[in-house]
Amino acid sequence: MLELNLMALLQDAQASMSMADVLAQFSGFFRTFFVEFGPRQFFTIGALLFCIGWYGVLVRRNAIAVLMATEIMLNGVNIIFVAFNRWWGLKITRAAFTAAEQVLSPVGQIFAIFIIIVAAAEAAVGLAIIIAIYRTRRTANLEDLNTMKW
């Protein structure tokens, strides 16, 4: 049923390679990166979004800006989920009352939907907390909220 071949995925990484081979692979990766449409491109963009969001979480001083950077991180993960579902769909058996058919499972998209749901709940509660803090402390600056720091 499930035809995940994880060891075949990892066998390339386990082979011993010299530095020149790695550099040749790297140049090949970047030559084909701009003219292809595949999982590598989406993985790279998702990783880039995740790292940009991480930078924002680490650097921004305003709590609302940190919340927006968190949304960027979640979107990077969503892109990777949906891209891998597009190129790596699994066959599942879908049984209705009398008929059964083989369909492709949209499990990556289901994961992305749940991530969107949790992100919506997180944004609502986070903004409510920020508004409550702003009402009592008159600031949304994370560096001023230091009563629980040592």
Place this chain on the structure above:
Amino acid sequence: MSADTMIIIYWWLFTFAVVGGAVGCVTLRSLYHSALALVASLAGVAGYFVLLHAEFLAAAQIIVYVGGIMVLIIAAILVSQNMMGREIKQENNLVWPALLVSGAWFCIMVYANMRMAYVFNPEGPWLANNVEQVGWSLMATYTLPFEIAGVLLFMAMIGAIVIARREPPDA
């Protein structure tokens, strides 16, 4: 112009929107401009979903993120307006360490992506009727997580109202 060329052109269009919007969101000084850049980024992600044959997710992305969460964020910015001034420094002292850490992590992930030998079919399975399949999966295979997600949203809504209300609740 072939269909593949069109797809790559659209991919680059959405990539500029997504990456430019994300960089603008974390670097712009005005919080309002930063939220508008985040709108561009989220809309580009919805375009990605269309390219990936996930039409239901593209619609959900537009409705939930661009329509819901961004309105919430802009309302919160308007409520707490004193940080909107452009003369206030928006970054703490961690700019260079944060750049170093996130850049190094990005390089590690790109290296792993480059070394990975993908074994799946590059043409891929074509999801013919995306909305039907997603709906069937949510209602048949993932029913319990779907219900739990509904309960979670309900709890989050009540919690947000209780936290953000003006007067303390009656004892």
